Amino acid sequence: MTDHTDHIQHTWHLTHPTHGPLTITLWVDDETVQVEGGDGESYSTGDGEGRPEIETYLLPKYQQQEGYTLVRDYAVNPPNNTPLPDDRPDGCPQCGQPTEYVPHHHDGTREGPAWMCTGCRWGQWSAGI
Structure with missing residues (x-):
């Protein structure tokens, strides 16, 4: 967690x-x-x-x-009613955990929508909605 x-x-x-x-x-x-x-x-x-x-x-x-x-x-927080992009990975290819959508992920050089692993924090940039 x-x-x-x-x-x-x-x-x-x-x-x-x-x-x-x-x-x-x-x-x-x-x-x-x-x-x-x-x-x-x-x-x-x-x-x-x-x-x-x-x-x-x-x-x-x-x-x-x-x-x-x-x-x-x-x-804890209200539900996110924002529609999510359709390019969600089935799971993390590194560890198999679910992914979460992060609309403003920042990796130090780039900011934008991404799918992040809930376990190992592997990430994949999203094409957006």
């Missing part, structure tokens, strides 16, 4: 009596879902349906099937 929260729309924190804590995050793109702890899922729904995926699949999975308790959930 990264140290900044600009990309996070909503967070759910769960605990378990014998397992470690679990955090589920929905990113502002309404597609990317990450689970820290538990089974460590990390994926993009690809259809803007991240919240329903969390509410109908992940929360019941961890609460009802695996015995976790939801202790807190809160909004």
Whole structure:
């Protein structure tokens, strides 16, 4: 998980009596879902349906099937309703993690829209919208 929260729309924190804590995050793109702890899922729904995926699949999975308790959930940032370019990579070619759209990425010499890996921070410039 990264140290900044600009990309996070909503967070759910769960605990378990014998397992470690679990955090589920929905990113502002309404597609990317990450689970820290538990089974460590990390994926993009690809259809803007991240919240329903969390509410109908992940929360019941961890609460009802695996015995976790939801202790807190809160909004972090509003959803990003800006349409994203169609050139999103399926995943990072370096480490396989999902990518996030950064409209004003700056690499020291160039600034512009880019898809950045959420793990290793690999990047690919976007053609734009």
